[in-house]
Amino acid sequence: MSAVDEVGASDETSRTPRRHGGGPGVWLWRLAVPPIVLGVWQLAHHMRLSSSALLPSPGAVWDATVSLHRSGALWSNLSSTLAAAVGALTLSALVGTPLGVLLGMLPRAWAVLGPYLNALNSTPRIALAPVFVVLLGIGQSSKVALGFSIAVFIFLMNARAGVLSADEEHRRVCLTLGASKAQLFWKLYVPVALPAVFAALRLGAVYALLGVVSSEILASQSGVGQLIASYSATLSMAHVYSLLIILAIFASVLTLVLGAVEASLLGWQQAGRR
Amino acid sequence: MALRSVTVGFGANGRAPVRVLTGLSLVVERGQLVALVGASGCGKTTVLDLVAGLVGPSSGEAAVLGEPPRVGRRDVGYMFARDALLPWRTARQNVELGLEVQGWGRRARRDLAERLLGRVDLSSVLDRYPSELSQGMRQRVALARTLATDPAVLLMDEPFAALDAQTRASVRSVFLDIWGDELDRKTVLFVTHDLAEALLVADRVVVIAGGRVQVDIEVPWSRPRHERSLFRRPDYSALYDTLHAHLRPGT
Numbered sequence: 001m002s003a004v005d006e007v008g009a010s011d012e013t014s015r016t017p018r019r020h021g022g023g024p025g026v027w028l029w030r031l032a033v034p035p036i037v038l039g040v041w042q043l044a045h046h047m048r049l050s051s052s053a054l055l056p057s058p059g060a061v062w063d064a065t066v067s068l069h070r071s072g073a074l075w076s077n078l079s080s081t082l083a084a085a086v087g088a089l090t091l092s093a094l095v096g097t098p099l100g101v102l103l104g105m106l107p108r109a110w111a112v113l114g115p116y117l118n119a120l121n122s123t124p125r126i127a128l129a130p131v132f133v134v135l136l137g138i139g140q141s142s143k144v145a146l147g148f149s150i151a152v153f154i155f156l157m158n159a160r161a162g163v164l165s166a167d168e169e170h171r172r173v174c175l176t177l178g179a180s181k182a183q184l185f186w187k188l189y190v191p192v193a194l195p196a197v198f199a200a201l202r203l204g205a206v207y208a209l210l211g212v213v214s215s216e217i218l219a220s221q222s223g224v225g226q227l228i229a230s231y232s233a234t235l236s237m238a239h240v241y242s243l244l245i246i247l248a249i250f251a252s253v254l255t256l257v258l259g260a261v262e263a264s265l266l267g268w269q270q271a272g273r274r
Numbered sequence: 275m276a277l278r279s280v281t282v283g284f285g286a287n288g289r290a291p292v293r294v295l296t297g298l299s300l301v302v303e304r305g306q307l308v309a310l311v312g313a314s315g316c317g318k319t320t321v322l323d324l325v326a327g328l329v330g331p332s333s334g335e336a337a338v339l340g341e342p343p344r345v346g347r348r349d350v351g352y353m354f355a356r357d358a359l360l361p362w363r364t365a366r367q368n369v370e371l372g373l374e375v376q377g378w379g380r381r382a383r384r385d386l387a388e389r390l391l392g393r394v395d396l397s398s399v400l401d402r403y404p405s406e407l408s409q410g411m412r413q414r415v416a417l418a419r420t421l422a423t424d425p426a427v428l429l430m431d432e433p434f435a436a437l438d439a440q441t442r443a444s445v446r447s448v449f450l451d452i453w454g455d456e457l458d459r460k461t462v463l464f465v466t467h468d469l470a471e472a473l474l475v476a477d478r479v480v481v482i483a484g485g486r487v488q489v490d491i492e493v494p495w496s497r498p499r500h501e502r503s504l505f506r507r508p509d510y511s512a513l514y515d516t517l518h519a520h521l522r523p524g525t
Contacts, residue, residue: 167358169354169356169358170358170360172328172352172354172358173352173354173358173360173371173419174371174375175328175345175346176326176328176345176346176350176351176352177346177371177372177375177423178346178347178348178372178375178376178423179346179375180375183374183375187360187371187374187375188360191360191362194362266362267403268361268362268363268403268405269361271402271403271405271406
């Protein structure tokens with residue numbers, strides 16, 4: 001049997017289940033969801049199921065979006081929010097991933113610190129927002145800090161879980177080839193943890209954004225959260241819904257981009273599924 | 275390589291250790307290919323782990339090329355029963371792993387990996403991931419990875435056990451060709467549960483039972499050995515039966 005004949009003949013490959021994540025059918029259904037939601041929304045508004053102050057029509061929300069765009073308030077505040085969210089996400093990844101990998105490699109350190117980290121992770125970080133504002137001021141830093149305080153644990157926990165999933169045989173191979181602790185970190189544990197880190201990246205993007213917007217709602221000079229707070233105070237719900245929809249769209253785009261980056265960097269996973 | 279009255283035990287949670295090797299002694303001359311055979315759990319793999327420095331003896335002495343075993347020695351290579359290829363690395367990158375660890379330059383690593391993959395007939399799949407390769411191909415990549423660092427001592431733990439009979443014969447023949455071609459042959463400890471395979475590949479067959487060496491026999495036939503002609507020899511059956519008798523539990 002030639003080498004080429006054998007390629008792809010592995011039982012493992014043929015046993016790998018098909019993923020149902022794409023295809024034209026799924027995309028058609030996905031595109032059908034917004035018109036259906038808009039239709040139901042319009043119907044609910046038309047039937048006056050709720051007061052029009054609380055449930056404005058889709059048209060009113062569209063008008064609010066246009067007015068936000070024309071006034072220039074939308075883009076300056078949105079860019080402030082997104083910059084803080086991306087900052088919080090980047091910082092969380094840079095701090096949480098190596099820490100998580102190290103804690104996965106050092107079970108004794110995890111045995112000591114694990115309970116405290118779990119306790120810290122279970123505290124409602126929003127309560128710390130005033131502390132961050134007092135410490136870092138009302139600008140971008142305090143927003144980044146709150147987003148970071150939430151998202152960093154996602155990276156830490158996921159990276160550690162990724163390391164724990166490492167195959168013992170792989171570790172033995174690296175050890176017998178003479179790998180040092182630092183080489184084990186870079187050549188085994190970081191690549192092993194990468195799929196879990198990408199899962200953290202997608203989840204962390206959402207949580208970093210939530211942290212930043214929450215911080216802006218409580219106290220800030222700029223940002224979508226600050227706009228939402230001021231429109232909520234005057235019960236301008238069309239503007240509030242408009243901003244929430246815009247945030248949701250940007251969060252979806254961010255996770256789609258991260259998914260594409262994941263697919264290109266983790267090509268070896270796709271190779272096994274082809 | 276010399277193991278003298280070596281005892282190895284494993285225990286956990288304060289329980290009394292279970293002795294896997296009990297006073298095992300074995301001396302292997304440089305360049306010999308010694309097959310270790312025995313029933314499951316008799317301690318064959320523990321002997322390899324001991325020589326590789328992955329486990330330590332609770333008593334007795336062990337020396338490899340004149341030095342105590344230590345994990346990660348450059349002169350000792352270990353090929354595991356499973357290929358254990360890193361799935362995020364291509365075939366070539368897997369072969370390069372040990373060279374990277376030793377600090378080889380990129381160009382030199384690539385050249386050697388390509389040459390070795392060529393020797394195991396895998397030149398056409400250099401940039402394929404393990405998941406795209408058959409089991410036999412993966413095992414050949416693992417063989418190339420083990421040989422890449424050019425260890426003087428080679429530990430092989432049932433390296434072809436996961437393969438079907440035809441692929442096993444083919445990969446085994448590739449290995450024996452490479453080993454036989456070397457001027458300074460590697461010392462090989464080859465663990466197998468297949469007595470016929472042991473008689474086909476080894477200079478000596480050592481039967482382990484009860485945590486120690488039960489029988490240690492020189493294989494009298496010259497190389498190359500061919501399965502069909504070997505099996506037809508009248509003295510083959512006699513030697514096979516003698517060894518097989520010692521494999522039975524309680525002997």
